[in-house]
Amino acid sequence: MPLSPVYKEISIAVIKTACSNCNLRELCLPFGLSEEEMARLDELINVRKRIKRGEHLYRAGQSFESIYAIRSGFFKTDVLLEDGRDQVTGFQMAGELLGLDGISTEHHSCNAVALEDSEVCHIPFSRLENLSREIQALQHHFHKVMSREIVRDHGVMMLLGTMRAEERLAAFLLNLSQRFTARGFSHAEFNLRMTREEIGSYLGLKLETVSRAFSRFQEEGLIAVQQKHIRILDIPGLKQIMSHHNH
Amino acid sequence: MPLSPVYKEISIAVIKTACSNCNLRELCLPFGLSEEEMARLDELINVRKRIKRGEHLYRAGQSFESIYAIRSGFFKTDVLLEDGRDQVTGFQMAGELLGLDGISTEHHSCNAVALEDSEVCHIPFSRLENLSREIQALQHHFHKVMSREIVRDHGVMMLLGTMRAEERLAAFLLNLSQRFTARGFSHAEFNLRMTREEIGSYLGLKLETVSRAFSRFQEEGLIAVQQKHIRILDIPGLKQIMSHHNH
DNA sequence: GGACACGGTTGACATGGATCAACCCCCAAA
DNA sequence: TTTGGGGGTTGATCCATGTCAACCGTGTCC
Numbered sequence: 001m002p003l004s005p006v007y008k009e010i011s012i013a014v015i016k017t018a019c020s021n022c023n024l025r026e027l028c029l030p031f032g033l034s035e036e037e038m039a040r041l042d043e044l045i046n047v048r049k050r051i052k053r054g055e056h057l058y059r060a061g062q063s064f065e066s067i068y069a070i071r072s073g074f075f076k077t078d079v080l081l082e083d084g085r086d087q088v089t090g091f092q093m094a095g096e097l098l099g100l101d102g103i104s105t106e107h108h109s110c111n112a113v114a115l116e117d118s119e120v121c122h123i124p125f126s127r128l129e130n131l132s133r134e135i136q137a138l139q140h141h142f143h144k145v146m147s148r149e150i151v152r153d154h155g156v157m158m159l160l161g162t163m164r165a166e167e168r169l170a171a172f173l174l175n176l177s178q179r180f181t182a183r184g185f186s187h188a189e190f191n192l193r194m195t196r197e198e199i200g201s202y203l204g205l206k207l208e209t210v211s212r213a214f215s216r217f218q219e220e221g222l223i224a225v226q227q228k229h230i231r232i233l234d235i236p237g238l239k240q241i242m243s244h245h246n247h
Numbered sequence: 248m249p250l251s252p253v254y255k256e257i258s259i260a261v262i263k264t265a266c267s268n269c270n271l272r273e274l275c276l277p278f279g280l281s282e283e284e285m286a287r288l289d290e291l292i293n294v295r296k297r298i299k300r301g302e303h304l305y306r307a308g309q310s311f312e313s314i315y316a317i318r319s320g321f322f323k324t325d326v327l328l329e330d331g332r333d334q335v336t337g338f339q340m341a342g343e344l345l346g347l348d349g350i351s352t353e354h355h356s357c358n359a360v361a362l363e364d365s366e367v368c369h370i371p372f373s374r375l376e377n378l379s380r381e382i383q384a385l386q387h388h389f390h391k392v393m394s395r396e397i398v399r400d401h402g403v404m405m406l407l408g409t410m411r412a413e414e415r416l417a418a419f420l421l422n423l424s425q426r427f428t429a430r431g432f433s434h435a436e437f438n439l440r441m442t443r444e445e446i447g448s449y450l451g452l453k454l455e456t457v458s459r460a461f462s463r464f465q466e467e468g469l470i471a472v473q474q475k476h477i478r479i480l481d482i483p484g485l486k487q488i489m490s491h492h493n494h
Numbered sequence: 495g496g497a498c499a500c501g502g503t504t505g506a507c508a509t510g511g512a513t514c515a516a517c518c519c520c521c522a523a524a
Numbered sequence: 525t526t527t528g529g530g531g532g533t534t535g536a537t538c539c540a541t542g543t544c545a546a547c548c549g550t551g552t553c554c
Binding site: 443444454455458459461462474475 | 504
Binding site: 079081082083085086087089100101102103104105109110129132133134136139140143144145146147148149150151153154155156157158160161162201202203204243244 | 326328329330332333334336347348349350351352356357376379380381383386387390391392393394395396397398400401402403404405407408409448449450451490491
């Protein structure tokens with residue numbers, strides 16, 4: 001008996017959602033799991049959601065139920081102070097998790113906004129906790145992911161606390177390049193998804209300062225910028241700027 | 248048959264180390280556990296260690312095996328860049344956990360140094376993971392603690408990225424005050440354990456700037472400073488400085 | 495008790511990045 | 525083709541904080 005069209009469609013959707021078929025499984029939560037364990041993880045990830053550019057995945061203050069794995073696309077997270085100031089706390093790309101900040105108070109503590117049309121997998125957190133009590137590898141990997149986030153944040157604190165404008169931008173570009181590489185994209189050429197203002201907010205700088213630093217890097221032959229398109233021409237040069245702090 | 252002196256001593260040491268007798272249990276890892284669960288947690292925390300002022304609890308690069316709960320005392324953590332720059336990433340006090348950053352790579356990513364004579368409980372991490380696969384409340388609380396660390400780091404990023412010197416120092420003092428209060432100490436009067444340079448490093452400022460800001464707060468009647476002794480005289484005033492960003 | 499060292503304070507000056515403002519570029523919609 | 529708006533660039537100026545330097549206070553070791 002042939003499958004009905006409807007059933008076919010569902011089954012394709014399921015296949016597409018499965019962690020075991022996801023090309024991000026080596027970066028994402030399923031890392032290190034056996035086929036059978038991954039199948040169990042798949043069971044609890046049955047919602048995938050499209051988020052259009054500019055839309056919020058969640059907002060600060062909303063109650064926390066799930067974390068999200070980015071299947072495709074690009075996000076920023078930002079926090080808002082009562083007095084109106086805000087700051088971008090991170091840019092997230094495919095294979096990275098969003099929402100870990102919500103565990104502590106059971107409410108999200110920041111906003112997550114898509115910077116391009118994106119897709120995320122919903123991971124209901126209490127079910128993830130249940131499963132990670134049964135699968136040691138999942139438990140341990142999840143702890144590593146959280147810890148990595150802490151280490152990353154320390155890096156940003158370092159950047160904000162001790163680096164000058166051009167050092168910060170060089171560090172930012174090298175970090176992006178390295179993350180694109182890890183995802184199989186060109187390490188030398190990419191489109192920025194965020195505005196100068198968002199970069200500045202993340203780096204603790206004003207947009208004009210970011211713009212000037214880009215221009216300066218271009219003059220020095222380190223990069224080629226055209227609007228959001230970046231070509232990195234001299235990685236060692238950027239590294240030197242980053243770590244050569246007495247001008 | 249009377250207990251031998253040796254046995255007595257051991258038994259006292261055990262009692263003193265037990266989470267169930269620790270007055271920090273409401274702040275620390277045992278939070279929310281039943282008596283029986285706490286007893287199981289106790290089983291794996293059988294090493295307590297004294298760290299003298301100035302000594303390292305661990306150093307960046309050392310392999311990671313345990314996390315540490317501070318029983319008494321005061322620590323700082325700092326990270327070092329290859330080019331020699333370093334930054335204090337946090338100050339930790341009784342009831343707080345140290346070492347979470349080491350989970351991700353299985354090596355510590357920062358140094359932890361005692362700022363006064365201190366005592367910590369060793370918590371072997373793999374045993375903690377084993378136990379938290381069995382005790383849901385422990386698992387969940389541990390996740391909350393890690394998440395809280397992420398949220399805290401976002402707060403510091405905010406501070407470093409958007410606040411001016413006096414706002415940063417006001418935020419720092421209010422944070423310390425609040426944490427002392429939570430531990431049953433005076434919220435208005437305490438001794439700083441760290442130097443102006445360490446405060447500056449944490450806040451992304453030079454020590455002279457920190458010193459000037461202290462003097463300014465004193466002139467304005469917000470605090471009374473004498474060396475490391477601080478008396479907070481006007482909490483609302485400090486809050487206003489913190490959030491009133493157009494001078 | 496004197497001297498030394500370390501941490502802290504204060505002043506004078508330098509400077510990196512913020513601010514304010516003009517203008518440009520790119521693209522989309524009329 | 526024109527118009528409008530958002531994002532980006534660049535210049536002139538200002539100011540908060542860094543830098544450099546002198547000096548002070550406190551505690552410690554001869």
